[in-house]
Amino acid sequence: MSVEAKKRVPLSRERVLAAAVEIADAEGIDALTMRALAERLGVEAMSLYYHVANKAALLDGVADAVVGEILAAVTPTSAKDGADGEESGDPAPGLTASGAPSSDPSFDWRATLRTRVLAARAVLLRHPWAPPLLTRPGAFGPAAVFYFEGVLAILVRGGFSYDLAHHAIHALGSRAIGFSQELFTPGDATPDESDEVLEELAAQLPHLMGMLSEISHDDPASNLGWCDDQAEFEFGIDALLDGLEAARRRTSV
């Protein structure tokens, strides 16, 4: 027994994935190597291959683990564990007792979806390395399936046909799960050209120059970095929800 107490708890897929998330959180995704992961678990690198097929499968698993965290954040836990509300006698929201989709005129799908998306975003802000992982082919795992079942339920209950809801989910893209691909990240904007060349260049970019001079002055609230990502994200999701609501109204006439 005393020997047993010293014996280390055996590895499991769950422990491997949890340790991988810890490494990525602490040191970034590039630091997540098979060797580093093994070391953190007090094990040799090759042992990992007993629990994950290879590195790609590891990253897929990590992605699904993060989505699982998102799922937990948007799923109200019921009093009894294991009962997730879908198992009661009542039909699921947006479904009649016979299983046909049914909309609910008093239901604010827009606000509900917005809240869900922002909650997902809050989780991703704790794992800023995760978004690129979620777009990898193969990263769409079980947790994502349940997350999007929820999104779909909101849309259907809000009056979207399955067809339109399908388009809407594509239109939302990564925004449906709380992030948007930023194309910018200027990072190290170190102009290594001479002032003269720079001025000539600026002359060819009148609108960009105009925008920059206006933006940097008139919004004292956005002094963290250049653009407030949270505010931009909310503007973007709202514009998209506006467009989707217009599409919904068009079809439900």
Place this chain on the structure above:
Amino acid sequence: MSVEAKKRVPLSRERVLAAAVEIADAEGIDALTMRALAERLGVEAMSLYYHVANKAALLDGVADAVVGEILAAVTPTSAKDGADGEESGDPAPGLTASGAPSSDPSFDWRATLRTRVLAARAVLLRHPWAPPLLTRPGAFGPAAVFYFEGVLAILVRGGFSYDLAHHAIHALGSRAIGFSQELFTPGDATPDESDEVLEELAAQLPHLMGMLSEISHDDPASNLGWCDDQAEFEFGIDALLDGLEAARRRTSV
């Protein structure tokens, strides 16, 4: 002279980047290694470091090369090369002679931007490996600056303030340059569970099952794969443009 003819043309940054694009087009981005690139250029791997700082700089350069191709596709070439229309005596579109932004009520910013975005998309469809590159920090190069100057010009001429145009560009995100991050790419959807487990799972996903059964049947036009990406992209950009037009109208009252 006869010896000179045999001498190979010296490397240049441009030739390195062009060869890199060729490799990615032919064999995918993972095949783009420093060693493979050198071999294609008939040179030793270390020679590349004379023209690009390191691999990250190479990828940044490749990204800007692709954006350059996009820029060429959306920029109508004038009769005289070198004159790009901004150098005439007329003010740039969307600017008064004094340089202040001015909108043009008869200008259809929505259709113009839509056309530009779809043209950019057409280029990216030829380089399907490129989108992930464009989202890397540091990938926003000179070509992207000029591309977005053009986007901004369209918005301003269409009646957007610089501030609103700035939000709009963030809202468009990667869509502004012709792609949207697909979260799906089911790829190898090989359910390795038993039928019984699968059925139980399906019972928990009523909307997803409902949508799948409806989608797969009712649209005979979308038989290439599962979702027609081009159609979904267009639906998405249209929904977003609708939302942005609503925002523009709100501010210009």
Place this chain on the structure above:
DNA sequence: ACCTGAACACCGTTCAAGT
């Protein structure tokens, strides 16, 4: 069933050296 040790092929990158 679970873990290890040694080895392999392949990376990006350094450095000093060639012309």
Place this chain on the structure above:
DNA sequence: ACCTGAACACCGTTCAAGT
């Protein structure tokens, strides 16, 4: 100024072997 050769540190992964 431009390119090379040899070497280094580090990957993911194989295979046969241990318990």
